[in-house]
Amino acid sequence: MNKLVTELIGTFFLVLTIGLAVGSGSSLAPLAIGSVLMVMVYMGGHISGAHYNPAVTLGVMMRGEIESSEAIRYMVVQVVGAALAAMASMYILGGDTFSPGVGAGHTSMQALLAEFLFSFALVLVILNVATSDATEGNSYYGLAIGFTVMAGAFAVGNVSGAAFNPAVAIGSTIIDAGMGSGSFSDIWIYLVGPFGGGVVAAMVFKFQAS
Numbered sequence: 001m002n003k004l005v006t007e008l009i010g011t012f013f014l015v016l017t018i019g020l021a022v023g024s025g026s027s028l029a030p031l032a033i034g035s036v037l038m039v040m041v042y043m044g045g046h047i048s049g050a051h052y053n054p055a056v057t058l059g060v061m062m063r064g065e066i067e068s069s070e071a072i073r074y075m076v077v078q079v080v081g082a083a084l085a086a087m088a089s090m091y092i093l094g095g096d097t098f099s100p101g102v103g104a105g106h107t108s109m110q111a112l113l114a115e116f117l118f119s120f121a122l123v124l125v126i127l128n129v130a131t132s133d134a135t136e137g138n139s140y141y142g143l144a145i146g147f148t149v150m151a152g153a154f155a156v157g158n159v160s161g162a163a164f165n166p167a168v169a170i171g172s173t174i175i176d177a178g179m180g181s182g183s184f185s186d187i188w189i190y191l192v193g194p195f196g197g198g199v200v201a202a203m204v205f206k207f208q209a210s
Helices: 003-024 031-046 052-061 068-092 108-130 141-160 166-179 189-209
Strands: none
Touching: 003 031, 003 068, 003 166, 031 141, 052 068, 052 108, 052 166, 052 189, 068 141, 068 166, 108 141, 141 189, 166 189
Protein backbone atom coordinates (compact mmCIF):
# COMPACT_ATOMS: atom_id res chain seq x y z
CA MET A 1 0.00 0.00 0.00
CA ASN A 2 2.87 2.41 0.71
CA LYS A 3 4.00 2.04 -2.91
CA LEU A 4 0.54 2.88 -4.23
CA VAL A 5 0.18 5.90 -1.96
CA THR A 6 3.57 7.13 -3.14
CA GLU A 7 2.58 6.70 -6.78
CA LEU A 8 -0.66 8.58 -6.12
CA ILE A 9 1.11 11.50 -4.43
CA GLY A 10 3.86 11.77 -7.02
CA THR A 11 1.47 11.65 -9.96
CA PHE A 12 -0.82 14.15 -8.25
CA PHE A 13 1.86 16.79 -7.83
CA LEU A 14 3.21 16.21 -11.32
CA VAL A 15 -0.19 16.76 -12.92
CA LEU A 16 -1.11 19.59 -10.56
CA THR A 17 2.04 21.43 -11.56
CA ILE A 18 1.33 20.79 -15.25
CA GLY A 19 -2.17 22.22 -14.93
CA LEU A 20 -1.16 25.28 -12.96
CA ALA A 21 2.02 26.04 -14.92
CA VAL A 22 0.32 25.67 -18.29
CA GLY A 23 -2.71 27.58 -17.02
CA SER A 24 -0.50 30.48 -15.99
CA GLY A 25 0.72 30.85 -19.56
CA SER A 26 4.33 31.01 -18.43
CA SER A 27 7.00 30.28 -21.02
CA LEU A 28 8.91 28.56 -18.20
CA ALA A 29 6.21 25.93 -17.61
CA PRO A 30 8.53 23.13 -18.84
CA LEU A 31 11.07 24.12 -16.19
CA ALA A 32 8.44 23.86 -13.45
CA ILE A 33 7.21 20.51 -14.76
CA GLY A 34 10.68 18.99 -15.06
CA SER A 35 11.61 20.29 -11.62
CA VAL A 36 8.57 18.89 -9.83
CA LEU A 37 9.09 15.52 -11.50
CA MET A 38 12.70 15.55 -10.32
CA VAL A 39 11.82 16.25 -6.68
CA MET A 40 8.94 13.75 -6.69
CA VAL A 41 11.30 11.10 -8.10
CA TYR A 42 13.69 11.74 -5.22
CA MET A 43 10.73 11.68 -2.83
CA GLY A 44 9.42 8.29 -3.91
CA GLY A 45 12.18 6.50 -5.79
CA HIS A 46 13.24 4.40 -2.81
CA ILE A 47 9.64 3.41 -2.04
CA SER A 48 7.79 2.72 -5.28
CA GLY A 49 10.39 3.34 -7.96
CA ALA A 50 8.70 6.69 -8.65
CA HIS A 51 7.08 5.79 -11.95
CA TYR A 52 4.17 8.28 -11.93
CA ASN A 53 3.52 7.24 -15.52
CA PRO A 54 1.88 4.09 -16.96
CA ALA A 55 4.35 4.05 -19.87
CA VAL A 56 7.22 3.94 -17.37
CA THR A 57 5.47 1.19 -15.42
CA LEU A 58 5.06 -0.82 -18.62
CA GLY A 59 8.74 -0.42 -19.44
CA VAL A 60 9.81 -1.39 -15.92
CA MET A 61 7.50 -4.42 -16.06
CA MET A 62 9.09 -5.52 -19.34
CA ARG A 63 12.46 -5.00 -17.65
CA GLY A 64 11.34 -7.56 -15.05
CA GLU A 65 11.42 -5.21 -12.08
CA ILE A 66 7.68 -5.37 -11.30
CA GLU A 67 5.00 -8.03 -11.65
CA SER A 68 2.08 -7.48 -14.03
CA SER A 69 -0.51 -7.49 -11.22
CA GLU A 70 1.35 -4.76 -9.36
CA ALA A 71 1.89 -2.84 -12.58
CA ILE A 72 -1.87 -2.71 -13.13
CA ARG A 73 -2.38 -1.33 -9.62
CA TYR A 74 0.29 1.29 -10.26
CA MET A 75 -1.44 2.39 -13.45
CA VAL A 76 -4.83 2.67 -11.76
CA VAL A 77 -3.57 4.88 -8.94
CA GLN A 78 -1.57 6.98 -11.40
CA VAL A 79 -4.74 7.77 -13.35
CA VAL A 80 -6.64 8.47 -10.12
CA GLY A 81 -3.89 10.81 -8.94
CA ALA A 82 -3.90 12.60 -12.30
CA ALA A 83 -7.68 13.08 -12.25
CA LEU A 84 -7.62 14.41 -8.67
CA ALA A 85 -4.85 16.82 -9.63
CA ALA A 86 -6.78 18.02 -12.67
CA MET A 87 -9.75 18.73 -10.41
CA ALA A 88 -7.56 20.61 -7.93
CA SER A 89 -6.01 22.63 -10.76
CA MET A 90 -9.45 23.49 -12.09
CA TYR A 91 -10.56 24.73 -8.67
CA ILE A 92 -7.41 26.79 -8.09
CA LEU A 93 -7.67 28.36 -11.55
CA GLY A 94 -11.32 29.26 -11.08
CA GLY A 95 -12.85 26.63 -13.35
CA ASP A 96 -10.28 26.44 -16.14
CA THR A 97 -9.57 22.88 -17.26
CA PHE A 98 -6.74 21.52 -19.37
CA SER A 99 -5.72 18.51 -21.41
CA PRO A 100 -2.99 17.83 -23.96
CA GLY A 101 -3.87 18.31 -27.59
CA VAL A 102 -2.40 18.66 -31.05
CA GLY A 103 -0.82 22.08 -31.44
CA ALA A 104 -2.05 24.60 -33.99
CA GLY A 105 -0.49 24.03 -37.39
CA HIS A 106 0.45 20.44 -36.60
CA THR A 107 -1.08 17.09 -37.52
CA SER A 108 -2.08 14.15 -35.37
CA MET A 109 0.75 12.08 -36.81
CA GLN A 110 3.31 14.77 -35.94
CA ALA A 111 1.97 14.86 -32.39
CA LEU A 112 2.02 11.06 -32.22
CA LEU A 113 5.65 10.92 -33.33
CA ALA A 114 6.62 13.61 -30.81
CA GLU A 115 4.91 11.70 -27.99
CA PHE A 116 6.50 8.42 -29.06
CA LEU A 117 10.03 9.79 -29.34
CA PHE A 118 10.19 11.64 -26.06
CA SER A 119 8.37 8.87 -24.20
CA PHE A 120 10.98 6.50 -25.60
CA ALA A 121 13.74 8.82 -24.39
CA LEU A 122 12.14 9.16 -20.95
CA VAL A 123 11.67 5.43 -20.35
CA LEU A 124 15.12 4.58 -21.71
CA VAL A 125 16.72 7.14 -19.38
CA ILE A 126 14.75 5.79 -16.41
CA LEU A 127 15.68 2.18 -17.14
CA ASN A 128 19.35 3.09 -17.39
CA VAL A 129 19.67 5.46 -14.45
CA ALA A 130 17.19 3.90 -12.03
CA THR A 131 17.13 0.14 -12.75
CA SER A 132 20.52 -0.76 -14.18
CA ASP A 133 23.06 -2.57 -12.00
CA ALA A 134 25.78 -0.51 -13.67
CA THR A 135 24.38 2.75 -12.28
CA GLU A 136 23.05 1.41 -8.96
CA GLY A 137 23.33 3.85 -6.07
CA ASN A 138 23.82 6.95 -8.22
CA SER A 139 22.55 10.29 -6.93
CA TYR A 140 21.70 11.88 -10.28
CA TYR A 141 18.77 9.70 -11.35
CA GLY A 142 16.09 12.24 -10.41
CA LEU A 143 17.90 15.04 -12.20
CA ALA A 144 18.30 12.98 -15.36
CA ILE A 145 14.61 12.02 -15.38
CA GLY A 146 13.34 15.54 -14.69
CA PHE A 147 15.62 17.07 -17.31
CA THR A 148 14.42 14.59 -19.93
CA VAL A 149 10.82 15.71 -19.45
CA MET A 150 11.82 19.36 -19.32
CA ALA A 151 13.77 19.06 -22.58
CA GLY A 152 10.86 17.29 -24.25
CA ALA A 153 8.37 19.89 -23.04
CA PHE A 154 10.47 22.73 -24.42
CA ALA A 155 11.07 20.87 -27.68
CA VAL A 156 7.58 19.63 -28.61
CA GLY A 157 5.18 21.30 -26.20
CA ASN A 158 3.72 23.29 -29.07
CA VAL A 159 3.36 20.14 -31.18
CA SER A 160 1.65 17.64 -28.87
CA GLY A 161 1.30 19.30 -25.48
CA ALA A 162 4.25 17.20 -24.27
CA ALA A 163 2.38 14.73 -22.08
CA PHE A 164 4.67 11.68 -22.52
CA ASN A 165 2.39 10.07 -19.94
CA PRO A 166 -0.97 8.29 -20.43
CA ALA A 167 -2.05 9.13 -16.86
CA VAL A 168 -1.60 12.85 -17.50
CA ALA A 169 -3.69 12.57 -20.65
CA ILE A 170 -6.43 10.35 -19.24
CA GLY A 171 -6.82 12.15 -15.92
CA SER A 172 -6.85 15.64 -17.37
CA THR A 173 -9.08 14.70 -20.31
CA ILE A 174 -11.67 13.10 -18.02
CA ILE A 175 -12.00 16.38 -16.13
CA ASP A 176 -11.71 18.55 -19.24
CA ALA A 177 -14.42 16.59 -21.06
CA GLY A 178 -16.65 16.29 -18.02
CA MET A 179 -16.33 19.78 -16.58
CA GLY A 180 -15.02 21.85 -19.48
CA SER A 181 -15.24 21.87 -23.26
CA GLY A 182 -12.77 19.10 -24.02
CA SER A 183 -13.27 15.76 -25.72
CA PHE A 184 -11.65 12.35 -25.99
CA SER A 185 -10.99 12.67 -29.73
CA ASP A 186 -7.19 12.94 -29.38
CA ILE A 187 -6.72 10.60 -26.42
CA TRP A 188 -5.43 7.79 -28.65
CA ILE A 189 -2.32 9.84 -29.44
CA TYR A 190 -1.40 9.93 -25.74
CA LEU A 191 -1.93 6.21 -25.32
CA VAL A 192 -0.32 4.86 -28.49
CA GLY A 193 2.66 7.25 -28.44
CA PRO A 194 3.81 6.87 -24.82
CA PHE A 195 3.03 3.17 -24.49
CA GLY A 196 4.73 2.49 -27.81
CA GLY A 197 7.75 4.50 -26.72
CA GLY A 198 7.89 2.60 -23.45
CA VAL A 199 7.81 -0.78 -25.18
CA VAL A 200 10.56 0.12 -27.63
CA ALA A 201 12.66 1.64 -24.84
CA ALA A 202 12.45 -1.60 -22.84
CA MET A 203 13.56 -3.57 -25.89
CA VAL A 204 16.48 -1.21 -26.53
CA PHE A 205 17.49 -1.37 -22.87
CA LYS A 206 17.62 -5.16 -22.99
CA PHE A 207 19.86 -4.88 -26.06
CA GLN A 208 22.10 -2.34 -24.31
CA ALA A 209 22.40 -4.56 -21.26
CA SER A 210 23.08 -7.75 -23.19
